[in-house]
Amino acid sequence: MQSHSSNPDQRPDHRQGQSLAQRLANPTRFMELSAKLLPAFAGAATAVILYGLFLVFFNSPADYQQGETVRIMYIHVPSAWLSMMAYGLVAVSSFGLLVFRHPLADVSAKAAVPIGAAFTFLALLTGSLWGKPMWGTYWVWDARLTSVLVLFFLYLGLMALRSSLEDETLAAKLTAVLALVGVTLLPIIKFSVNWWNTLHQPSTGFTTSIDPSMRWPLWIMAIGFSLLFFAMHMKGMRNEVLRRRVKALRLADVARRESAPDPVAAE
Amino acid sequence: MNNFLTLIARDLKLAVREGGAIGTALGFFLLVVAMMPLGLGPDLKLLTRIAPGILWIALLLAALLSLGRIFESDADDGALDVMATSPMPLELVAAAKAAAHWISTGIPLALLAPVLGILLNLDIAAYPALIATMLAGTPAVSFIGAIGAALTLKARRGGLLLALVVLPLYIPTLIFGISAVSAVTLNMGAQSGAFLSSFLILIAISLASVVLGPLAAAAALRIQMQ
Amino acid sequence: MQLVAENLVIERGGRVIVSGVSLAVQSGEALLLTGANGAGKTTLLRAxxxxxxxLSGxxxxxPADDDKPLAEAVHAIGHANAVKAHLTVKENLLFWARFLGGEAGxxxxxxxxxxxxxxxxxxxxPASYLSAGQKRRLGLARLVAAPRPIWLLDEPTVSLDAASTASLAAIVNAHTRGGGMVIAxxxxxxxxxxxxxFRLQRGGKAA
Structure with missing residues (x-):
């Protein structure tokens, strides 16, 4: 094909034949929908987490080995789970931006990164607090902790790259490329960290079988944290959409002020 | 293919004529390795044990310093734009430039490593393994590094950002590079088996990055051309 | 042969720079792109x-040549010269002659x-010894070193003196006389x- 042309699917005014995802990707529709959904998500997250905390503190046993420390797990495990899910969301959004050019894909990726980083940090923090009584030290180079630490570095890289590029469109696309590179390499990194760990510490004695009495509160907390994540993500996306609208208005203002005929145009 | 070799030859010629870059990377490599005993104490047993790790980490840092060079000058003087109008796809342009970086920086660093091993009391028997792993692992350093170099081309604080973006991606290379050399120096049980498995995985990582690196780097370059 | 651009809309950094520009250049014709700073000339040429x-268009x-993408029929001369200071003048040009036009000849x-x-x-x-005008000429020499039908020239006369400008004009005229196309x-x-x-107004519309 000897031409370069735009993909007709990405023209702004093609309303017909849009998929559900495309209609949801319309920023105006998103703002309408999220305005209704956000209070519901936030309320549900609060209720479920409060119920979960009640179960954790008053209705679950202390571990026969770990004692009361085991209650840290109810924060730690959902945070660790969300740290990965958020990265998955960033990767999917990045793919959506680069391949389908959804107008909301970058908004979603941008909003998810700091929240994901925060949960990753929480997972590291709670892991290390739990480690002090268990291992006698705040940090051990356990395979999981190390993997989560690397994930945290990947989040930091994404935030640093975005913040150091002036042009927002450029920043969005380059960050998306990095996110996809990260998600491609993540399994290899995880595999190599596990290999490294077994090489140096043949057994950590860290088992994961959970007593059924602990499983239910853990599930409740995981659901509550996920709802919290979605509420925060939605709020983050709304902020970003609003920020972009303000920016667009101000740019339009600059353009209007410039449109008055000026001497240079007479060249 | 002709264009591919033409581009590699040109980049190598430029690397030699500009001179400073390779020398700086080698000097940095030497300095980091020489600082280690000053920080850790002159205990030769300890140094022998951690020599593979020190050499690999110092090599990564030295290579990191020179990564920016891969695309920088061609982006600044408009050569990348012109290359985009050539019959050669940008992926191959990125691959040729990463390959030139490997030849001009990766190979000299790998060949300097045994000399620095002397400073760390590295067992002579480990030298073949050290050179082999470094030659096998440095393509990953150049080709993954090319991704970072392409991503940070127009960024403020490019150099520091490059380190932040690329170093986590080097973890697999680092782990298997060190474990292959350690398998020889520490005389771990079934020595040849332990070396070989790490070494083969290291080669696999390098091959994978030779494919992934140019794809991602070219995507990043195209975005920045806009 | 003709180069046709239809209804181009180009956005950069969230702003529409070129909106709805259509143009056609016939074989043997030179199109002079004029307009104020910020009218979108560079953007249009790069597009x-x-x-x-x-964004659309x-x-x-x-007629289309199915073997080659359009980019390979185009010489794009931008503000930068793509000249390497550490290569000699000849090495610089020989590289582009090979890279853009193939080994033969x-x-x-x-x-x-x-x-x-x-x-x-x-x-x-070495190209580092050249003056700004000489470097510009070396950048422009790509046009002749690798024959291509479409020349896109962005401010080609920057740093050129009167004599060099005249010889550039002669080279461009020879190109169009031979059936080439030029947009400058x-x-x-x-x-x-x-x-x-072809006049571009502020806001990237055709005048």
Whole structure:
């Protein structure tokens, strides 16, 4: 094909034949929908987490080995789970931006990164607090902790790259490329960290079988944290959409002020 | 293919004529390795044990310093734009430039490593393994590094950002590079088996990055051309 | 042969720079792109070269050549010269002659281009020794070193003196006389033959 042309699917005014995802990707529709959904998500997250905390503190046993420390797990495990899910969301959004050019894909990726980083940090923090009584030290180079630490570095890289590029469109696309590179390499990194760990510490004695009495509160907390994540993500996306609208208005203002005929145009 | 070799030859010629870059990377490599005993104490047993790790980490840092060079000058003087109008796809342009970086920086660093091993009391028997792993692992350093170099081309604080973006991606290379050399120096049980498995995985990582690196780097370059 | 651009809309950094521009250049014709600073001349030229994604519209060569993408029929001369200070003048040009035009006859094309831009005397010197005007000529010499039908020139006369500008005009005229196409963004009347003016207004609309 000897031409370069735009993909007709990405023209702004093609309303017909849009998929559900495309209609949801319309920023105006998103703002309408999220305005209704956000209070519901936030309320549900609060209720479920409060119920979960009640179960954790008053209705679950202390571990026969770990004692009361085991209650840290109810924060730690959902945070660790969300740290990965958020990265998955960033990767999917990045793919959506680069391949389908959804107008909301970058908004979603941008909003998810700091929240994901925060949960990753929480997972590291709670892991290390739990480690002090268990291992006698705040940090051990356990395979999981190390993997989560690397994930945290990947989040930091994404935030640093975005913040150091002036042009927002450029920043969005380059960050998306990095996110996809990260998600491609993540399994290899995880595999190599596990290999490294077994090489140096043949057994950590860290088992994961959970007593059924602990499983239910853990599930409740995981659901509550996920709802919290979605509420925060939605709020983050709304902020970003609003920020972009303000920016667009101000740019339009600059353009209007410039449109008055000026001497240079007479060249 | 002709264009591919033409581009590699040109980049190598430029690397030699500009001179400073390779020398700086080698000097940095030497300095980091020489600082280690000053920080850790002159205990030769300890140094022998951690020599593979020190050499690999110092090599990564030295290579990191020179990564920016891969695309920088061609982006600044408009050569990348012109290359985009050539019959050669940008992926191959990125691959040729990463390959030139490997030849001009990766190979000299790998060949300097045994000399620095002397400073760390590295067992002579480990030298073949050290050179082999470094030659096998440095393509990953150049080709993954090319991704970072392409991503940070127009960024403020490019150099520091490059380190932040690329170093986590080097973890697999680092782990298997060190474990292959350690398998020889520490005389771990079934020595040849332990070396070989790490070494083969290291080669696999390098091959994978030779494919992934140019794809991602070219995507990043195209975005920045806009 | 003609180059056709239809209804181009180009956005950069969230702003529409070129909106709804259509143009066509016939074989043997030179189009002079004029307009104030910020009217979108550079953006339009870069889009024609295929560097920028189009929000809508299309650029194509008629009749289409199915073997080659449009980018390979185009010489894009931008503000930067793509000249390497550490290579000699000849090495610089020979690289582009090979890279853009293939191995066959690259040396002869390089010599012809050096001659056309009065650089033969300087061919053994490193490009770092050249003045700004000489570097510009070396950048422009790509046009002759690798034959391509469409020349996209963005302010080609920057740093050129009167004599060099005149010889550039002669080279461009020879190109159009031979059936080539030229689109040039320039503020100077180059002394080109067979030209048509295409004016861009602020806001990237055709005037």
């Amino acid at each position: 024609l070269a295929g560097f920028l994604p189009l 299309a650029v194509r060569l008629e 690259a040396a002869a094309r390089t010599d012809a281009a050096l001659n056309a831009f009065a650089l033969t005397e300087l061919e053994e010197f 963004a320039t503020h100077l009347p180059l002394g080109l033959e067979r030209t048509r003016e």
